[in-house]
Amino acid sequence: MTQEEDIEGLAGEYVLGSLTREERREVDARRGRDRALASAIAAWERRLGPLAELVPGEEPPAELRAEILRRIGEAPQANVFFMRHAQHALRRWRRVAAAAGALAAVLAVVTTIVLQSLPATAPTALVAVLQRSAAGQTADESGDVKGPPAFVVAIDTKLKSILVTPVAARAVPKRSYQLWLVNPNAAPVPLGIVAPAIATTLPWPTAAEPLTPAAFRNATLAISLEPEGGSATATPSGPVLYEGKPAAVGKR
């Protein structure tokens, strides 16, 4: 291939669906910080959109409708939720943050952003503040000195959404930040590549076992610095820079 990257071709293939999972993940991670790529994707969605007219429709099972209506009942919309519950949830969440030794003042700003995506009362919502780990060591219980928060991760196990908001992360040329779910006595689960400058929504992971709130109870979320596109192996290959434990938010 030539040096010049075929952004149009990549965006076109992304929309078309012919990329592998790894390639899709790379594009997903990159589109947030690469305007040219993002607008090329939007243009291809417009161009190829009419192809859907060709696809024969199919009636979904009737019970699906009720299930969906039940789920949206539990999934307040970002703006609606925000107006109604921001103050309340923010206070609540600050306590969690304080208990975790986080810098509440910095977090207040971040939390405002993160909370927009979180239902207030869902017991399935978790937030983790990822801070610089001491010299790449795994955090222990002693609560040693940690750096300022670098990323905030909001997880909703019911809506199957993972939102990663960078607070003080720095773009490193030719390197990617990769998020991992680390459970004691289990292999780390790669959750995806996260952008250092804007919020990234990650696809729900393909763990063999479905990820439930329990899967996060004793877990640590960690971000490692990897070669561009992520670790070539199933485990972090670069230094683990940031980590934090998810805490449930919004429980009644």
Add this chain to the structure above:
Amino acid sequence: MPASQEDLVESLSRVARGDKRAFEALYAATCVKLYGVVVRILGRRDLAQDVLQDVYVRVWQRAGEFDPTLGSPITWMVAIARHRALDEVKRKTMRSLEDMPELLELPDTGDPLASLEMSEQRRRLQACLDRLEPDRKHILSLAYHYGLTREEIARRVNRPAATVKTWLRRSLAQLKDCLGP
């Protein structure tokens, strides 16, 4: 029954304000199409049902992001559905094509009734697609409708994956030239 585009735009803007009735109307008007799209990509109805649920939850949450000046509601919703379905289907490292028994039959583009119902945009797209070599058109279709990767297409058409990539990229470039920005 198909709702008009104006109806869908109206429904979506009400959904963005949290109107559940509007959401139900939107679901009724679009679920047949979206389910058809995800079933085709996933080739499994059980998975398609899970994916469809997620898709509508996302539509509910993101309705406020829809911008009618950038496209039609159905295109926006189909894009959400395809994105979610493609993420799901790519999880399986190697799909056997036999996983998709009755589904792997491409829609008949020659159906005169179908062309009667064609939208103007689709007519333009079809005209541009028809300028491609038939085998190139075929592989574009395999990718779009079934989310087949280059390797999967390569096995199916018995060509090296690198050739398939070249074909896809060239066809896309030709399409872009033909359709414009």
